[in-house]
Amino acid sequence: MDPALFVENLSFSYGRLKAVQGISFHLNPGEILGFLGPNGAGKSTTIKMLTGLLTPDTGSIQILGMKMSLDNPEVQARIGVCFEEKNLYMNMTGRENLKFFSRLFGLKYCDVDTLLRRVDLAHRADDRVSMYSKGMRQRLMMARAIINSPDVLFLDEPTDGLDPVSSRTIRNIIREQAVRGAAVLLTTHDMWEADELSDRVAFLNEGKLYVVDTPDSLKMKYGRRSVKIRLGGGNQVREEIIELGAADAGDRIRELINSDNVMTIHTEEATLEDIFIEITGRGLDV
Amino acid sequence: MSIVPSRMAIIVAIVLKDLREFSRDRLWMILTPISLIFMIVIFLILPDTVSETITLGVYPSYLAESFSMLINHEAGEFQGLEIIGFADENQLADAVLDDSGEISIGIALPVDFTESILSGSGGSVSIYVTESIPQEMRRALSSGVREIAYAVQAVYAGRSPLSTLPVVLPHLQVRILGEDMVGRQVPLRYRIRPILVIMILLIEALALAGLVSVEIEHRTATALLVTPARTGDFLTAKCITGTILAVSQAFLFLLATGGFLFDWLIVSVLILLGAGMASAVGMLSGTSGRDFMGTLFYGTIFIIPLMIPALSIMFPGRPSVIIRLLPSYGLTEAMSGVLGEGRGLRFAAPHILTTLLWDIILLGSAFFLLRRRVESL
Known part of the structure; x- marks a missing residue:
């Protein structure tokens, strides 16, 4: 299977600041790649290069086998982008925003109503966007990004700061798009979301790509495989951590369960955040 | 499945969107008709005759x-x-x-x-x-x-x-320097008409500046550029929008004040050239300002020098070299000659050419700067 997105040795500098330093990766059709990194890691700069808004200093970008550039409408027609900032036309209604973009994509027929229903905005379709809440605007941004049924979808922090209902709607749409066959590049610093949605994750820090792998594989490789058991007996509460790789781990767990003193049992699986810190030496919320 | 639409279709879509946005902007929707009516009223209340006795x-x-x-x-x-x-x-x-x-x-x-x-x-x-x-x-x-x-x-x-009687005095001869307008002086109403046209054009330049700055401030321009629309389509659409806004207002004003009773073809060409200049000013102001107040500030900076030649018409004498070097001088002179004194193509042609040249320079600069600004968002 040919990758939908192929990136090789991509670099970009803002003056002396090296924002992205020689990153390479690929993205297959139907795959969701979580692009993880703290603020200033180079995620948005990478998205700008991938969507043609910035010209890389070095490296190449191929989308669906075509070279990416701002003046290549063939490529632009087949991508969808959801920006971090809510760049909608505020004086136009939600319906007008979508109809305008459908014209830019040359869509002869576009079922805007279905799209608005999908993002729970049908009841506010004819209200001006300036009257929408933050969550509603983000859902409209999502609808705009998928209006052309894109083959490659770029999503820059699509659920950042949203209420749980809006976040869930957007996550469901992302899954649907991947099932449809779209390659999805999702930048986020929400590790839970990345774990939940991504087939693979890429760790980006200070413009460098540290690792690209599946979340399970990373957890296996970097996480601790252990069980934490809380025991109560008399007035005392104590915890015992059992390494799952140890030879007597099974016997020890069985023994504690049979002791009737077990209060709680937790797996000690590493989170993506733990792994990110371990690999890059830097937290995600900085 | 999307297809790549023609550039014309994209430009038309952006222009229609801009006009829709303009129609939703309360400030300009109030300011535009008020300024138009104001200019027409100014024209009508000024005397339309000159008493030389x-x-x-x-x-x-x-x-x-x-x-x-x-x-x-x-x-x-x-x-x-x-x-x-x-x-x-x-x-x-x-x-x-x-x-x-x-x-x-x-x-x-x-x-x-x-x-x-x-x-x-x-x-x-x-x-x-x-x-x-x-x-x-x-x-x-x-x-x-x-x-x-x-x-x-x-x-x-x-x-x-x-x-x-009376006492015989030395023979006196009155020599008039410049053009003697005795007997065919232009009434104030018609002398001020070019100023009003240029003011209308420049007010619409501010309206376009507002549209451009909103695209930059809200970064909607970047949303356009990740569609099949190219930067050139965006710029062309903005230029067309500005021209439509300016031409329509100037056309209405001249229709109401009898401006088309003169050589309508020359008048139309002059309005188009003026609208082109207004579009360039609008794009330059919109590019320079970071928000509404910034746009208004830069708009004023651009507009004041362009108003000076129009104001100089009101005063007798030949304008200074500096005024003659300003981009709107040719346009003002041509409008003044054609609309005020009923002159024809022979008089207007050199001014039309100068204005065209200035339009090319200003629009070229506006395209260059706006392209840079949009692509750096």
């Missing part, structure tokens, strides 16, 4: 004939002074003060003027003028009265026969 009121009325004889002898065929006699000095003063402006100046001589002169007592002469009569004219009138006194003395003292 000064009417002189004289008391007592029997002296009016003597005045006429004296003036006509000096001025020959000059019809610029009309003399009306008054039977009462108060009536004369009221006539000068009257808002109708029928009598510009009044001269009241004592009833025994001749006797007073001959007896050597002089008598008292009153000259009635309003505050609008310049100092030079007041001095000239005083000299005129003294001249009359000399003449009276000469006649009645018998120093020379009446036929030799």
